Amino acid sequence: MADLKYYDIILKPLVTEKSMMAMEEKKYTFSVHPDATKSQVKEAVEKLFEGTKVAKVNTMNLDGKTRRRGRTAGKTAKTKKAIVQLTEDSKEIEIFEGL
Template sequence: MANIQYYDVILKPVVTEKSMGLMADKKYTFYVHTEATKSQIKEAVEKMFQGTKVKSVNTMNLDGKKKRARGSFQYGTTAKQKKAIVQLTEDSADIEIFEGL
């Protein structure tokens, strides 16, 4: 397993209609490193965003989409991704990057 530091775990937030609706329940969605574990994701969120306390982490592995090159019959796939939904505790502070969206 790769040596992943906490600042390499979270790649970017997921901004969709569904993920914005989950924010009312203090659930935040991120794309994370494909080899990151749930405990590493929990540690990264608590260290990167001050005042947050993670209750639980749910992860899902997303396979790459099939793509075809233009004008030929060569097929390939896009890169695999991993998504994490982080549930914060009731007394936890909100994550600021989602403010105003």
């Protein structure tokens, strides 16, 4: 397992229709490092975004898709996605405001 710092864990926010609907319930979706654990994701969100308190974290591993280039077949990289539920008294995450 890699030695991950909190700023290496969250790669980018995922903005889809489904994730935008979940934001009303204070659920935020992020693409995270494939080796990150739930406790590491919780720590990273609380350190990166001031005033946030994480209630729970759901993670899912996504396999790479098969892609073809002519006769050669390959796979894209595996990814990991995390859905972070904030507590009721927690602040909103700033990067999602105004979307």
